[in-house]
Amino acid sequence: xxxxxxxxxxxxxxxxxxLRALTCLRRxxxxxxxxxxxxxxxxxxxxxxxxxxxxxxxxxxxRAPRLLERYENIAFITDxxxxxxxxxxxxxxxxxxxxxxxxxxxxxxxAFVPALVLSGLPLGRFAFEGFLPRKGSHRNxxxxxxxxxxxxxxxxxxxxxxxxxxxxxxxxxxEDRQASVSREISKRFETTYRGSLxxxxxxxxxxxxxxxxxxxxxPAEITEAVSDFSEQARALAEQGLTSKDIxxxxxxxxxxRNDAYDLALEVSQ
Numbered sequence: 199x200x201x202x203x204x205x206x207x208x209x210x211x212x213x214x215x216x217l218r219a220l221t222c223l224r225r226x227x228x229x230x231x232x233x234x235x236x237x238x239x240x241x242x243x244x245x246x247x248x249x250x251x252x253x254x255x256x257x258x259x260x261r262a263p264r265l266l267e268r269y270e271n272i273a274f275i276t277d278x279x280x281x282x283x284x285x286x287x288x289x290x291x292x293x294x295x296x297x298x299x300x301x302x303x304x305x306x307x308x309a310f311v312p313a314l315v316l317s318g319l320p321l322g323r324f325a326f327e328g329f330l331p332r333k334g335s336h337r338n339x340x341x342x343x344x345x346x347x348x349x350x351x352x353x354x355x356x357x358x359x360x361x362x363x364x365x366x367x368x369x370x371x372x373e374d375r376q377a378s379v380s381r382e383i384s385k386r387f388e389t390t391y392r393g394s395l396x397x398x399x400x401x402x403x404x405x406x407x408x409x410x411x412x413x414x415x416x417p418a419e420i421t422e423a424v425s426d427f428s429e430q431a432r433a434l435a436e437q438g439l440t441s442k443d444i445x446x447x448x449x450x451x452x453x454x455r456n457d458a459y460d461l462a463l464e465v466s467q
Contacts, residue, residue, distance in 0.1 A: 202272045202294045204281040206306025207240060210385035214307045220244055222304060226273035230265060232285060236277050248273075258286045262293050280308045284328045284354060309383045310352040313412035316390045317378035320417060323349035330355070330363065337366075339433070343447075344415065345371035346427055351415045357381070357407040364402060367415060368395035376416040382409040427453050431465045441466040 203222050208214040223229060223246050230253040231237035238250060253261055253274065265272060274281050274290055281287030282303065294301050310326055327344055330353060331337040344351050345367065355363050360379065367377070373396035380390040387409070391401055427448055434444045441462045448458035 199300055200266060200270050200272070200294075200297075201300045201302065202266070202274065202290070203302040203304065204287055204291070205273050205275050205304050206280040206308065207237070207275050207278055209278040209307045209309050209383055210388070212240075212243060214384055215244070216304065216306055219304055219306055220246070223248065223273050223275075225271065227269045227271045228265065228273075230262075230272060230274045230290075232276040232281075237275055240275075253286060253290065255286050258289055258293075262290055266294060266297055266299060278307070280306055283308060283310075283326075307384065309380075309410065309412050310354070312383050313378070313380035313390070313414055314350065314352050316380050317350070317414035318392060319350045319376065319378065319414055321350055323417075325349055325351045327351055327353045329353075332359070338370075341366055341370045342430055342433065345375070346418055346430055349417045351417075353413040353415065355411045355413055357409060357411055360407045360411050360413075361399065361402045363413065364395060364399045367413070368399055371395060371415070371418070373399075375418075378414045379407075380412045380414070381407060383412065385409065427457075427461060428465075431461050435465040 203226070205219045205222050207219070223241070226248055228249045228251055229237070229241070230251045232254050234250045234252045241248070241250070251261065251265055253265070274287060276285045276287060280303070282291060291301055314321055314324055325344070325347060327340070330340055353363070367375070373394060375395050376393070377395050377398055378390055378392045379398055380388070382388045391398060431444055431448060434447055439447070444465065445458045445462035448461060449455055453461070
């Protein structure tokens with residue numbers, strides 16, 4: 199039976215790779231990679247000589263079916279971290295499961311978990327947002343929604359857009375909302391900045407961020423969350439969403455089902 203294994207690779211320090219990951223890569227018939235040039239250097243470092251096939255967002259639709267049919271033991275790696283998070287790995291898993299292929303995911307490196315812990319913010323519940331939309335009403339809706347969430351939220355951001363995203367968060371959530379920014383996780387210059395959104399905005403107005411960043415946003419206070427839920431519900435109603443869809447959106451944001459039902463009815467009338 200064909201087996202697909204998603205193998206995490208280091209996000210910085212090469213010593214973060216696991217022994218199990220190395221064993222899996224050495225046993226695979228073929229290694230599919232998001233970027234064969236980048237991954238080729240990693241495999242060469244660990245003296246792993248296996249056929250490499252490129253599977254990125256542009257090629258996965260055409261190439262993945264052939265790989266899944268041709269090989270019985272396939273390993274998939276991305277540029278860094280655990281495949282399936284903000285990369286083509288998620289689509290590959292769906293394609294494999296649709297063909298009744300045995301799928302395995304190894305535990306390993308990822309950026310947002312260390313960033314969450316380093317933030318010092320409450321982690322009884324948390325959400326992972328990945329990358330936000332870059333512009334437009336979709337971005338504004340996402341910002342408004344995550345600012346209302348009553349739990350800590352992790353957001354990926356590129357260094358070139360970090361400052362503008364922090365400024366947008368301060369506008370939607372208020373400058374006093376606590377947050378952190380972790381950069382270069384597991385690398386030599388790993389750094390975490392903590393404080394209010396106003397403090398972080400000021401920091402990065404005077405300091406150029408380098409490397410991929412993780413923003414961790416503190417949860418909304420309960421009273422603040424209720425107010426934001428109301429604003430979000432009205433905004434969704436103005437977009438023409440049905441009461442049922444508004445209720446689902448509010449529940450997804452963390453509101454109780456009963457309160458979401460009542461609020462959705464109120465704004466729909």
